Amino acid sequence: MIDDAMRNRLEDLVATHAELELDMANPEVLADQERYTATAKRHAELAEVVVAFDEYSTLLENAAAAEELAEMAGPDDEAMFRDEAREGREKAERMEDRLQVLLLPKDPLDDKNVILEIRAGAGGDEAGLFAAELERMYVRYAEGRRWSVNRLSVSDTGIGGIKEVTFEVNGSGAYSVLKHESGVHRVQRIPATESGGRIHTSTASVAVMPEAEDVDVQVDPNDLKIDVYRSSGPGGQSVNTTDSAVRITHAPTGLVVSMQDEKSQLQNKEKALRVLKSRLLQAERDRVAAERADARASQIGTGDRSEKIRTYNFPQSRVTDHRINFTTHDLDGVMGGDLSELLEALIGQEQRQKLQALTQD
Structure with missing residues (x-):
């Protein structure tokens, strides 16, 4: 059973949801597009917890009714009603866990679109090929979610690999799903050029x-x-004939962003500014998290981009995420964009850590 504090909070959210529904029908709100959009967004955010709480309450009511019927039933029907009541309470307990997760504080950035950068690391040409495969993996995952992907810039190796690539992923909740992918990804395999089989x-x-x-x-x-x-x-034709490439340096932080993929200097400048702002936002997020004593309780791993987070072992067809000790032997599926199981495990761990932090507080 949920405690009184949790029940009061849930009931307040149900009341707020009902008020927002009335506001959405208010002519004054309808006339103000910005206000209506904000109201509709908050209404949608609360819908899941309201439906879950209603289902939870219904399960408890039905279980209580079944227990009353068991008290009044004869020997032939009593066991049936007892089983029905027990099953209802077990379902309610599982729903209680879900409600706790739904009440966790939301990351204000979770609904954002994503700018994703991949850079080849140690390993020469093989690292470049692996970086290109990671880009395809994320693009296929995004396309499977019906998110749109737009490549902003790329520097290739000329043999099918990439030195670095920057692209944006636009989709509802993209950042909430992909944010744990930051870090160093390691591949272990026999390169096609390796004659010794090492x-x-x-x-x-x-x-x-x-x-x-x-x-x-x-x-x-x-x-x-x-x-x-x-x-x-x-x-x-414009390549090497016009000054269309742009390099922006942010003096206070030293961050540098270069763009040259577009023929227009203005387009390259706009792209570079978008990437720069996203880097600044992430840098500020990292700074705040590092200063907060409880920040590590709500993150997967350290959040350090130098941290080795995952290994892709081709000889064993194995993918291991070292932060949560998660292993799957469906390497082909993962590289093909089937990241659902892995990402759900990471999100689940984040939720458990947040619940633990709330309990400690």
Whole structure:
């Protein structure tokens, strides 16, 4: 059974949900698009917990009714009603766990779109090939979720690999799902060029950042040094003929973002600013988390991008996430974008740690 404090909080949320529903039908709210959008969003956010609490209450009521019937029933029917009551209470207990998760404080950035960067690490050409495979893995996962993917910039190795790539993933809750992917990913396999059959280890780093909006990050134009130069590599007739490539340096932090994939200098500048703002937002998030004494209780691993988080072992067809001791032998499925089981395990661990932190508090 949930305690009185939790029940009171749930009842308050149910009342708030009902009030928001009335507000959405209010002509004044309907006339104010910004207000209506905010009201509808909050109403939708509360819907899941309201439905779950209603189901929980119904299960308890039905279980209590079955127990009353068992008291009045004859010997032939008593056992049936007792079983029905027990089953209802067991379902209610499972629903109680779900309600606790739904009441956990939400990460305000969870609904954001994502800017994802992948860089080849140690391992030479093999690291570049692995980085390209990681990009395909995330793109396929996003497409399976019907999220849109837009590549912002890429530097390739010329043999099918990439030195680094930046792309955005747009979809509801993208950051909440992908945020745990930041870190060093390690691959163990025999490269195609290895004549001796020896297993090589290579790495690639992944950085997942919430896409920043102007309300999230304020950038003083006076803090920016913007350089333009001629693009290099594929790109059409304008390559090496116009100064379309852009490099933006943020003086206070030293962050540098370069873009050259677009033919227009303005488009490259806009892309670079978007990536810069997302990096600044993530940097501020990391700073705050590092300062809070309880921050580690609500994160998977240390959050350090230098941390080795996962190993992809091709000879054993094994993928192991070292932060949660999760292993699957469906390596082909994972590399093909089937990340659901792995990501759900990471999200589940995050929720358990948050519940533990709340209990300790």
